[in-house]
Amino acid sequence: MRTTARRSAALPLLVIGGCSVEQSALHPTGAGAEQIYSLFWVMTIGGGLIFAAVLLCTLWAIYGGSGIRRTLSAEGMIYGAGVFFPAAVLSALLGYGLYLMQESAFASSPTGAPQIAVSGEMWWWRVQYRDAQGRSLESANEVHVPVGETVNLALTTKDVIHSFWAPQLAGKLDMIPGRTNMLSVTATKPGISRGQCAEYCGGAHALMSFVVVAHPADEYAQWLDGEAAPAKAPDTEREKLGQDLFLRSGCGACHAVRGTAAAGTIGPDLTHVGSRKSLGAATLNNDEASFKRWIVDNQHIKPENGMPPYRIFTEAELDALAAYLDGLA
Amino acid sequence: MSLFARHDSPVIGALFFLLWGPILWAGHLTIAYGGQALLCTLAASSADFDAATAIRLLIGVTTLASGLASVFGAVVPRLPFRLLLRRRPVDADDGTLIGIMRLLSALASLGILFAGVTTAVLPVCAQGR
Ligand SMILES: [Cu+2]
Numbered sequence: 001m002r003t004t005a006r007r008s009a010a011l012p013l014l015v016i017g018g019c020s021v022e023q024s025a026l027h028p029t030g031a032g033a034e035q036i037y038s039l040f041w042v043m044t045i046g047g048g049l050i051f052a053a054v055l056l057c058t059l060w061a062i063y064g065g066s067g068i069r070r071t072l073s074a075e076g077m078i079y080g081a082g083v084f085f086p087a088a089v090l091s092a093l094l095g096y097g098l099y100l101m102q103e104s105a106f107a108s109s110p111t112g113a114p115q116i117a118v119s120g121e122m123w124w125w126r127v128q129y130r131d132a133q134g135r136s137l138e139s140a141n142e143v144h145v146p147v148g149e150t151v152n153l154a155l156t157t158k159d160v161i162h163s164f165w166a167p168q169l170a171g172k173l174d175m176i177p178g179r180t181n182m183l184s185v186t187a188t189k190p191g192i193s194r195g196q197c198a199e200y201c202g203g204a205h206a207l208m209s210f211v212v213v214a215h216p217a218d219e220y221a222q223w224l225d226g227e228a229a230p231a232k233a234p235d236t237e238r239e240k241l242g243q244d245l246f247l248r249s250g251c252g253a254c255h256a257v258r259g260t261a262a263a264g265t266i267g268p269d270l271t272h273v274g275s276r277k278s279l280g281a282a283t284l285n286n287d288e289a290s291f292k293r294w295i296v297d298n299q300h301i302k303p304e305n306g307m308p309p310y311r312i313f314t315e316a317e318l319d320a321l322a323a324y325l326d327g328l329a
Numbered sequence: 330m331s332l333f334a335r336h337d338s339p340v341i342g343a344l345f346f347l348l349w350g351p352i353l354w355a356g357h358l359t360i361a362y363g364g365q366a367l368l369c370t371l372a373a374s375s376a377d378f379d380a381a382t383a384i385r386l387l388i389g390v391t392t393l394a395s396g397l398a399s400v401f402g403a404v405v406p407r408l409p410f411r412l413l414l415r416r417r418p419v420d421a422d423d424g425t426l427i428g429i430m431r432l433l434s435a436l437a438s439l440g441i442l443f444a445g446v447t448t449a450v451l452p453v454c455a456q457g458r
Pocket of ligand 1: 162163197198199200201202205206208
C-alpha cells in the first residue's frame with residue numbers, strides 16, 4: 001500500500017487514471033444515453049454513406065469516360081442529388097429533431113419522482129437526496145440512482161458555470177448561476193460509470209469528475225437507508241485517535257460528519273466517505289493510502305482545490321486519521 | 330463580369346435579384362429570432378402580456394410573407410428581374426442569372442419554412458435544455 005502511494009506520488013499523471021471506472025457514451029446504461037447512442041450511429045452511418053457516395057462520384061468523374069461525366073453533370077443529377085436529396089434529408093432530420101426536443105428538452109420533469117439536487121462547486125459536486133418520506137441527506141461526488149425509475153436531477157451551481165455530464169446515463173446539461181436546470185434520468189442497467197464536468201470552470205476543472213452508481217431498485221432503498229444513518233462510531237483505538245485528530249484539527253469547520261461535532265458545509269460531507277468509490281471528485285482511489293496522500297498533498301494532487309494541505313501530522317497520526325475516514329462506511 | 334456589368338442595367342439591381350431568396354431568408358431570420366427574444370423578454374417582465382400569441386402571430390405573418398415572396402421568386406423570376414434590372418432578360422447570361430436565382434430562392438424558401446415551423450411546434454418562451 002505505502003509503496004504504491006509513494007510511487008504514484010512521484011508520477012502525478014497516474015492520479016488522473018486513479019479512478020478507473022468507465023466513462024463512454026458508446027456504452028449507454030440510461031434512457032437518454034441510449035437515444036443519443038442511436039442518434040450517433042444513424043448520423044455516423046448516414047453521413048458516412050453520403051460521404052462515400054460523393055467520393056465515388058468524384059472518382060467516377062475523374063477516371064470514368066466522358067459518358068459518365070455527362071451523366072453526372074446532367075441537370076437531373078444536379079437537382080436531384082444536389083438539391084432535392086439534401087432538402088429531403090434535412091427536412092427528415094428537422095422533423096426528428098423537433099420530435100426529440102419535445103420529448104426531452106421541453107418535456108416537463110415527472111412530478112413526484114425522487115429528486116436529487118446536484119450543485120457544482122469549484123471543483124467538486126455536492127449531492128443532496130430527497131426521498132419519498134421527505135428525508136433529505138447530503139453526500140458528494142457520487143450520484144446514486146435506482147434502475148428503471150426516473151429521477152429528477154436539479155442542477156445548480158454555487159459559483160461559476162459547470163456542466164453535468166454522465167455520458168452513460170444521459171446528455172449533458174449546464175449548471176448556470178441563478179438557475180435550476182432539471183435533468184430527468186432513467187438508468188436502464190445496474191452498474192458504475194463515471195461523469196465529468198463538461199464546461200471549463202477554472203484550475204482543477206479537469207479533475208472535477210464524479211461516479212454514477214445505478215442500483216437495482218431494492219438495493220437502492222437499502223443504500224439510501226445506510227446513507228441517511230449518522231456516521232459509524234470508531235471501532236478501534238486507532239480510529240478513535242483519528243476521530244479526535246479530525247475534530248481537533250479544524251476539519252469540522254469545512255466538513256460535516258453527521259453524528260459528531262463536525263458540521264462544516266464548505267467542503268464535501270464526509271459522513272460516509274469511506275464507502276465512496278473515489279476521493280477528490282474521482283481524482284484518487286478510495287483507500288487509506290489515498291486519504292493520507294490527500295490530507296498531506298492535496299494541492300499537488302489537485303492544484304488550487306479549496307482544501308489546505310496539512311503537513312502537521314506525524315506518520316502515526318496520519319495513519320489514524322486515514323483509518324478513521326476509511327472506516328466511515 | 331459580363332453577368333453583372335452591363336451598361337444598360339444597374340449592377341446592384343442584378344445583385345439584389347440574384348440574392349432575392351437569401352435576402353428574404355436573412356430578413357425572416359432576423360425578425361423571427363430578434364422578435365422572439367424581444368417579446369419573450371417583454372413577457373418575462375410583464376404578467377399580462379400574452380407572448381405566445383404575439384410571437385406566433387409575428388412569426389406566422391413574417392414566415393408567410395417572406396416564404397411566399399421567396400417561392401414566388403423561384404416560380405416567376407421574370408417579375409423580380411424586370412423590377413430590379415429594369416429590362417427584360419435577353420440572352421444566355423440572363424438565363425444563367427435567373428437559374429441561380431431560382432435555385433437560391435428555392436433553398437431559401439426551405440430555410441424560411443424550417444425556421445417558421447420550429448416556432449409553431451415548440452413551446453415559445455420555454456428554456457430548453
Ligand atoms: Cu468544470
